[in-house]
Amino acid sequence: xxxxxxxxxxxxxxxxxxxxSGKHLDNYDPAHLASHAMEGxxxxxxxxxxxxxxxxxxxxxxxxxxxEQAVMALKHGGVEAVIARSFARIFYRNAVNLGxxxxxxxxxxxxxxxxxxxxxxxxxxxxVSSTDNRLADLEPVPAHVKMILDEGGLVPFIKKxxxxxxxxxxxxxxxxxx
Amino acid sequence: MTGRTASEKILGRASRCPDARAGAxxxxxxxxxxxxxxxxxxxxxxxxxxxxxxxxPSRIVIVLDHRTxxxxxxxxxxxxxxxxxxxxxxxxxxxxxxxxxxxxxxxxERLVRPGQLVLGTDSHxxxxxxxxxxxxxxxxxxxxxxxxxxxxxLRVPKTIQIELSGRLPPGSYSKDVALDLTRRLGPSGxxxxxxxxxxxxxxxxxxxxxxxxxxxxxxxxAKAGMVEPDMVTTDWYxxxxxxxxxxxxxxxxNYEDRLKVDISGLPPMVSGPHKVxxxxxxxxxxxxxxxxxxxxxxxxxxxxDLIAAARILKGRKVHPGCxxxxxxxxxxxLIEAIGKEAAQTIITxxxxxxxPGCGPCLGSHEGVLGAGEVCISSSNRNFRGxxxxxxxxxxxxxPATVAASAVEGKITDPRRLLV
Numbered sequence: 001x002x003x004x005x006x007x008x009x010x011x012x013x014x015x016x017x018x019x020x021s022g023k024h025l026d027n028y029d030p031a032h033l034a035s036h037a038m039e040g041x042x043x044x045x046x047x048x049x050x051x052x053x054x055x056x057x058x059x060x061x062x063x064x065x066x067x068e069q070a071v072m073a074l075k076h077g078g079v080e081a082v083i084a085r086s087f088a089r090i091f092y093r094n095a096v097n098l099g100x101x102x103x104x105x106x107x108x109x110x111x112x113x114x115x116x117x118x119x120x121x122x123x124x125x126x127x128v129s130s131t132d133n134r135l136a137d138l139e140p141v142p143a144h145v146k147m148i149l150d151e152g153g154l155v156p157f158i159k160k161x162x163x164x165x166x167x168x169x170x171x172x173x174x175x176x177x178x
Numbered sequence: 179m180t181g182r183t184a185s186e187k188i189l190g191r192a193s194r195c196p197d198a199r200a201g202a203x204x205x206x207x208x209x210x211x212x213x214x215x216x217x218x219x220x221x222x223x224x225x226x227x228x229x230x231x232x233x234x235p236s237r238i239v240i241v242l243d244h245r246t247x248x249x250x251x252x253x254x255x256x257x258x259x260x261x262x263x264x265x266x267x268x269x270x271x272x273x274x275x276x277x278x279x280x281x282x283x284x285x286x287e288r289l290v291r292p293g294q295l296v297l298g299t300d301s302h303x304x305x306x307x308x309x310x311x312x313x314x315x316x317x318x319x320x321x322x323x324x325x326x327x328x329x330x331x332l333r334v335p336k337t338i339q340i341e342l343s344g345r346l347p348p349g350s351y352s353k354d355v356a357l358d359l360t361r362r363l364g365p366s367g368x369x370x371x372x373x374x375x376x377x378x379x380x381x382x383x384x385x386x387x388x389x390x391x392x393x394x395x396x397x398x399x400a401k402a403g404m405v406e407p408d409m410v411t412t413d414w415y416x417x418x419x420x421x422x423x424x425x426x427x428x429x430x431x432n433y434e435d436r437l438k439v440d441i442s443g444l445p446p447m448v449s450g451p452h453k454v455x456x457x458x459x460x461x462x463x464x465x466x467x468x469x470x471x472x473x474x475x476x477x478x479x480x481x482x483d484l485i486a487a488a489r490i491l492k493g494r495k496v497h498p499g500c501x502x503x504x505x506x507x508x509x510x511x512l513i514e515a516i517g518k519e520a521a522q523t524i525i526t527x528x529x530x531x532x533x534p535g536c537g538p539c540l541g542s543h544e545g546v547l548g549a550g551e552v553c554i555s556s557s558n559r560n561f562r563g564x565x566x567x568x569x570x571x572x573x574x575x576x577p578a579t580v581a582a583s584a585v586e587g588k589i590t591d592p593r594r595l596l597v
Contacts, residue, residue: 013365013453017561022540026245026253028219040563060366063399064561066301068219068317089370089401090301094317144203144331154323155226162227162326 004130005052005080007116009109010041012058016091019062019070028069030076037073051078054118054127056108058084062091068098075100081120083108083127083138096145099153108136181428183337184404185372188312188425190334192295200336200432207329209294212239214280216299216318218256221263223322231267233328239271240264241283246275246535249543278508278534281305281476285389286508288418292407293425297324302476302558304396308388309414310407310424312372315396335401336434337372337427342379344442349593351486352387353478353556353576355379356394357447359439361457369399371434374427376406379441385414386480393477394558397454446579446592450560451552451571460579460591467499470553471584472565473577474505474532475539478556481514487581488520490595496528497587503530503545505537529584541565547572554583 018040020033027033038045055061055074061084062070071094074082081101085108095102101122108127112118117130128135141149151157182190183200190196193204213220217240224232232238240260248254257275264272273283280298284290284306292310296303299321306313316330324330342355373395380388388405395403405411407424415422427433449457473479473487484506496502504524506512512534515521525531532538538545539557547553547570555565560572575583578592585595 015561017559017564021563023542023546023563023566025540026250026256026542028222028256040561040568060369060399063365064301064559066216066299066303066315066317068216068319071317086366086369088366088399090315090317093320097317097319097323142203154319155223158323158326159227162229 003052004117004119005054006050007112007114007118008042008045008049008053008055009112009114010055010057013060013063014041014057015064016062016067016070017064020067020073025067025069030072033069033073034077037077046077049077049079052080053078054080054120055082056084056112057082058109059086061087063088066090068094071095071098071100085109096148097154099149101149103138103141105136105138111136180432181430183372183427183431183433184310184374184406184425185312185335185337185402188293188295189332198334200334202334203331204334205329206295206332208237208297208324210237210239210290210296211321211324212241212280212284212296212298212303213318213321214241214300215244215256215260217260217263219318220299220321220325221259223319224325227326229326232325235267235269238269238325239284239289240269241273241277241280242275243279243535244540245542247533248275276509276533276535278511279476279479279536281393282480282507282511285309285385286510288415291415291419291422292411293423297321297330301396302393304400304403305389305393305476307392307395307402307404308385309411310404312402312404314402333370335370335372337374337431338368339374339376339433339436341377341436341438342375342441343377343438344379344440345382346379346441346444349446349578349591349596350444351576351578352383352390354444354447355441356390357449357457357574358444360394360397360449360455362437363398365397365453365455366399368395370401372402372404373398373400374404374406380405381408381410384482385410386482389480390477397558446576448573448575448579448589450573452560452562454558454560454574460575460589463573463589464591466589467552468554468583468588469500469551470545470547471500471502471580472538472545472553472555472557473580474507474537475557476507477558478577479505479507479511481511481518483556483577484511484515484520484524485518487577488523490578490581490585490592491527491529492523494527494585496584500584500587501530502528502584503532503538505532505544506534508534538565554580554589556580
C-alpha cells in the first residue's frame with residue numbers, strides 16, 4: 001500500500017503537449033520539465049503537486065507525441081501513479097520504461113474527484129478513499145509489463161538481463177496467443 | 179485457419195514467431211531504428227548500460243530536424259553531443275541539421291523498405307508505412323534498450339482495413355481524406371491498431387500522398403499505418419533496391435474491421451481549433467481571420483505540396499494582414515521546388531521559406547504564435563499551445579487551403595482560387 005495521496009483529475013484525450021509543451025523540450029533537466037508539468041491542462045498543477053499525488057484521467061491519456069519528457073515531468077514532480085480509463089500506447093510504454101506506475105481503471109474517473117485523499121493498493125488492484133468507503137478497481141498489469149515495473153523500469157530491467165548473458169534478453173516475455 | 183495480415187507477417191518474421199497472431203506479445207528485432215534530437219536521451223540511457231557500441235550501428239538512423247538550426251544554446255549543445263555520439267559509435271546514416279525531417283528522409287533516401295519493422299522515437303514514425311513497412315513510435319529509453327539488445331516487446335496489433343474508392347474532386351487532396359478519417363475514427367478510434375489502406379483511390383495516390391495517410395493514422399491513435407504495396411511502391415525503389423520483400427495481407431486475413439470510404443465528393447476539410455478530429459468542410463469555417471499560414475512538416479512539406487500551394491499563389495500576393503511560412507520537408511524537396519519554380523512563386527508572393535526541418539510545428543522557433551493569434555497549418559496537430567501561446571488557435575488543412583487562406587487573410591476554400 002502506498003501512502004496517502006491527493007487526486008488530480010483530468011478529462012479524456014489529455015495530450016502530451018498539455019502534459020509538457022514542445023516549447024519546454026529543449027532543456028532535458030527533469031526539474032525544469034516538472035516545473036511546467038500539465039501546464040496546458042491545469043496551471044496550478046506544477047506548483048501544487050506533492051510527492052505521492054495521483055492523477056486520475058479519462059480515456060486516451062497521453063495521446064500525441066512520443067516525448068518521454070511527459071513521463072519525466074510527472075514523475076519528477078512527485079506523481080505516484082496515473083490511473084486512467086485508457087492510455088495512448090507510447091505514453092503507457094514510456095511510463096513503464098521509466099518506472100512510473102500506470103493502471104487502467106474503468107471507474108476511477110467516475111468515483112473520485114479533484115482533491116480526494118486516496119491510497120493506491122497495487123497488490124489488491126484497487127484505489128481506495130482514505131476518508132470514506134469509495135473504491136475503484138484497477139485492471140491487473142500484464143505479466144510482461146509487470147516484470148519491467150518490478151525492476152523499477154527498463155534500464156534496471158535490461159541491466160539485469162545483460163548480466164545474465166547467454167539468455168537472449170527478454171525471451172522469457174514471449175507468449176503466444178491464438 | 180484464416181490468412182494473416184501484413185502486420186502479423188512482418189512482426190512474425192521479425193520475432194521469429196511465424197505463427198504470431200494479433201494479440202500475441204512478441205520479442206521483435208527491428209530492421210531499422212530512427213531517432214532525432216531525442217537521441218540525446220537515447221544516448222544518456224544507453225551509456226548507463228556500460229556497452230561499448232549499440233547492437234548494430236548500421237541499422238541506426240539519426241536525423242537532426244526538430245530545432246534546426248539550433249534555436250538556443252541548450253539545443254546547440256544537444257546537437258553537439260549527438261554529433262559526438264555519431265562519431266563515437268560509427269553511425270553512418272546521420273543527417274545533420276538542414277537535411278530534412280526524419281520521416282521524409284527515411285522514405286526519400288529509401289532507407290525504409292517494404293516489409294521492414296521500423297521503430298522511431300517519434301510518434302509520426304507511422305509515416306514510413308506508406309511504402310509497406312510496419313513502422314511505429316517508441317520513447318527514448320525504449321530506444322536505448324533496443325540499441326543495447328536489438329529487440330523489444332511488441333503486441334501484434336489487430337488491423338482495421340480502410341478501403342478508399344472514387345476520385346478526389348479538384349481542390350481536395352489526401353490531406354482532406356486524412357482529416358476526414360480522423361473525424362470518423364476519433365482521437366483513439368485506432369488505438370493499438372494498425373490501419374491498412376487499400377482500394378483504388380489509395381492505389382492512385384503518389385508515395386507522397388500516401389505518406390499523409392500513414393502520418394495522420396497516428397492522430398487516431400494507430401500503432402501503425404500501412405499502405406498496401408503495389409506498382410507505385412515498387413516503382414519508388416527502381417534503381418535503388420533490387421530485391422524488395424513486399425509483404426501483403428492474405429485475402430482471407432482476419433481484419434478487426436473494414437471501413438469503406440468513397441472520397442469522390444469530399445470537399446476541402448479544415449480541423450480545429452485544438453482537436454484534430456474536429457474536422458469539417460471548409461465552408462463551415464470560411465472567413466475566419468488568420469495571422470499566419472504555415473506549409474510544411476512531415477505531413478505536407480513535400481514537392482507536390484509546394485507545387486499545389488504555388489499553383490494558387492502564382493500571380494497573387496499574401497494578404498498584408500497575414501504571414502506565410504513554408505518549410506520544405508527536406509533539402510531535396512527544396513532543390514526540386516527551386517527547379518520547378520514553386521519556390522520562386524512562393525517567395526514572390528510574399529512567403530518566407532525556412533530551412534528544411536520541422537519548423538514551427540512544435541512551437542519552439544521560426545514562427546511561434548502569440549496570444550490571440552490564429553494560424554492555418556498543413557501539419558498534423560492543432561493541440562492547444564502546440565505552436566506557442568495557449569491562447570493561440572491552430573486550424574489544419576491541405577497546402578492548397580493554407581495557400582488560399584494566406585492570399586485572402588482568412589480561411590478560404592481553395593477552389594475559389596483554382597478556377
